[in-house]
Amino acid sequence: MSHPPPPSAPPTPPAGPVIHDAWTLPSNDNVNPYAFSVELDGQWFLQKGKMIAFYGQVDFQGIGAGRLDHLIAENFHSPMHAADWVVAQGRGKMLLADRSYDINSYRLDDGNLTIRSGNLLAFEPGLSLKQSIIPGFLTLIGTGTFVAASNGAVHFVEPPIRVDPQALVGWADCPSPCHHYDHAYLRGVLGGVRAMTGIGGASGEEHQYEFVGAGQVLLQSTESVLAERATGAGPEPGT
Amino acid sequence: MPFTRINSKMIEAQIAPGQRVFSQRGAMLAYRGPVTFTPSITGGQGGLMSMIGRRVANEATPLMTVDVPAGPGGPGQTPSGTVMFGHGGHHIHIVDLTGETLYVEADRLLAFEGSLRQGTMFMGSQGGVMGVIRGQATGQGLFTTTLAGKGAVAFMAHGGVIELPIGPRGPVHVDPQAYVAHRGDVRNKLTTALGWREMVGRGSGEAFQLELSGNGMVYVQASEEKL
Secondary structure (H helix, E strand, C coil): CECCCCCCCCCCCCCCCCCCCCCCCCCCEEEECCEEEEEEEEEEEEECCCEEEEEEEEEEEECCCCCCHHHHHHHEECHHHHHHEEEEEEEEEEEECCCCCEEEEEEEEEEEEEEEHHHEEEECECEEEEECCCCCEEEEEEEEEEEEEECCCEEEECCCEEECHHHEEEEECCCCCEEEECCHHHCHHHHHHHHHHCCCCCCCCCEEEEECCCCEEEEECCCCCCCCCCCCCCCCCCC | CCEEEEECCEEEEEECCCCEEEEECCCEEEEECCCEEEECCCCCCCHHHHHHHHHHHCCCCCEEEEECCCCCCCCCCCCCEEEEECCCCCEEEEEEEEEEEEEECHHHEEEEECCCEEEEEEHHHCCHHHHHHHHHHHCCCCEEEEEEEEEEEEEEECCCEEEEEEECCECEEECCCCEEEEEEEEEEEEEECCCHHHHCCCCCCCCEEEEEEEEEEEEEECCCCCC
16 A cells, blocks of 8 residues: 655745645645545545535536446445445546545555545545445455545554554554453452442553554544534435 | 654653553553553552542542553563553643643643652642632633653643743743643733723733743643633
């Protein structure tokens, strides 16, 4: 898996706001740490409500709404998430953002990557989306680019490592994690009292996902999981 | 220093066998090596009386002890551990203390080295009644936590942190809501600029200011939101 270098400190900001138009917007690159510009020529899958602006001729089709059955049969294998996704079709530049979280694009070359479903914004056909066996995660398989959001910059680590479930964004090329339960502090007399009475509390760190093997694990710099928010209802049918 | 910064919201702590770090409960993101996490009943250092003091002062944030127990082969044979910390999407600031005292709210503490002495201070002891009012205005309450000695502290702020040195060239004025922490030999007082406009609800919104003078450093967050 290849990924861009983490966005370092932005270069010295020019005086005043930067004005982009359809030609100066970057093509398949970040506009700033919080917005990503897609050069659309064909189709992209995106999660509902993550498109903030576009230039050109783009139309958005709900998944399962007819015309794109062939594409969806090829690339979208998660009926559970079908209602949250749309296909953008056409030519133009499309800007993606998500609640001012950090946005990054990643490229897979005949690889696989599993990511928390709320963190994935968009992906190219060429990748195909499947549900992971870990609930709440989606797996992308194939070759292509995808765009993901995270609260704070993503940090890449290599196994062996144990990760707090909430800080996990995803993992690439390594086997699925297993649960690790740590109750080492419940030993001894004091630990017994604690286990029996609950006095002293829990450390909050009893449960981790344990990764072993070769690959990369993507960490989010915080434990607050991206909460799902209503992205606004579409127009009423018939209007 | 055992704390290194990974990015603005994430730090990494290297813990050698036998060493100890206190951290807010649930703030661990990931770890490597034989690290144990133990909830600290007393909520930090100093035994039972300190615990009671913290409880009374409402400065008892759930803390846990993070350490690498020395294995059977002795400290030299045990590998050291690496722990990553982060909490709630807040920005994290690392401060290296070399003998001075850091004054910070307990719920802003993310992690600190076990070599630091933890204490509780009554706001009234710095400025009397105005100190108490200052505590109310900054949202600190009547008490605040002190950390003294040699070691590193990581604390959280909403938005990025800027450091403003306090020197002989004059006092520094800080919005009480944007105040995060300060260290060193600093006198602080709350200054008010209340006039008739505030009374009729047409104030500037900057009626209260924290004036810090002396010798040290104040940490200010780029937000007026509390944690």
